[in-house]
Amino acid sequence: RVVYVNGEYVPYAQASVHVEDRGFQFADGVYEVCEILDGNLVDERRHMARLERSLSELRIDEPMSLRSLGVILRETVRRNRVRNGIVYLQITRGVARRDFAFPSPGDAPGVVCFARSLSRKAGDAKAAVGVAVITLPDIRWKRVDIKTTGLLAQSLARQAAREAGAYEAWLVDEKGYVTEGASCNAWILTGDGKLVTRSAESGILRGITREVAMETARARGLHYEERPFTVEEAKSAREAFQTSASGLVMPVVKIDGVAIGNGKPGEIASGLRAAYHGVAEVSTPHHL
Ligand code: PMP
Structure with missing residues (x-):
């Protein structure tokens, strides 16, 4: 290497x-x-x-x-x-x-x-069963819109998740709203079939996978809303998932031990994952 x-x-x-x-x-x-x-x-x-x-x-x-x-x-x-x-x-x-x-x-x-x-296989296998997340207070600095190497709060959160047997930690602001994951953006699907993810205007990194997932949703005729959601709303959501460049669209099946929906990866999340690379820009040549 x-x-x-x-x-x-x-x-x-x-x-x-x-x-x-x-x-x-x-x-x-x-x-x-x-x-x-x-x-x-x-x-x-x-x-x-x-x-x-x-x-x-x-x-x-x-x-x-x-x-x-x-x-x-x-x-x-x-x-x-x-x-x-x-x-x-x-x-x-x-x-x-x-x-x-x-x-x-x-x-x-x-x-x-x-x-x-x-391994793509390993990622897909994980997505086929879904992952568990825990929620923790978001103790990061206020410029989380900048992708800096200052990741100590995220590291502590991820370690806490690991020790709790979970895959990721979703971070929560003082008002009880989910901001994002330690290294991903957080999404839910409401009972009435709307995708919800927090607006990139406040409290989160503007994830690239988040943006392309939005376009993928649009291409599939799905509606989404950019607004904060609480941990309680997430726990009673029909589906939950998270997005990042390394994990793509990853279904979340458990939040703080509570099963989401039927406890299996949601159809919408799985559909977005499958369609993602058809919408993303995949490039070898230079076009900058
Ligand atoms: N939020 C945070 C805090 C992250 O660290 C990441 C991954 N770098 C994301 C969101 C997802 O961003 P992207 O989809 O661009 O990987």
Whole structure:
């Protein structure tokens, strides 16, 4: 396995960054995770657009053009012979003598990229039975719209889920409304057949899979509403599911131990999962 680190492809075991990289000290960096399907990148343009926005919100210089970043993504996938899986791209403000304030302009951002195989079969098998989630207070900072590497709250939540025998933690705001999962967006299907997911205007990351799932829903003639929903509403929903680039559309069959619907993956969620790649943009060539 090789990893891209600041201009070079290096063996996995030797891939490292400096102790004063601001990503390491301050989580002063952003990242993206793109799905790889049959060696192609899924929804690349949207992921790169979100990356640009994250960088700009944090005033981190773009290390190179999006086109060049696209070359690194592809080259990393190719060199690691990943057919199905994910590619991870991280950009930090780079190495500088430790100081909360930004280093002087012109210091080079740090760029890291790696790719990893994931079994599609295993993902589909999981989706065929559905997953359990627990709910926890959302203790994250307020700029969750930026995809930063500051993921400690998410890590604690995921660990709590694991210790509870669940797959994911859904996070809940002070008013009792679900924001999103530790690393996914949360959805329900109401009794009257409406899809509901929280608006990307508040409290969540604007998930790319969420957006494409919305388009998939539209293409299938399904109605959806962007509004918050409570844990109670989710527990009595007809279906529940979550979306992310690595998990795609993943049916949720249990919330805090309560079975959702008949306790099996819902038809709508399973249908959205099956239709997803027909709506997503799957690309090898450069079109940026
Ligand atoms: N919310 C959070 C907090 C996430 O970390 C992720 C995954 N990166 C998502 C939502 C889903 O985003 P996407 O569909 O773009 O992977």
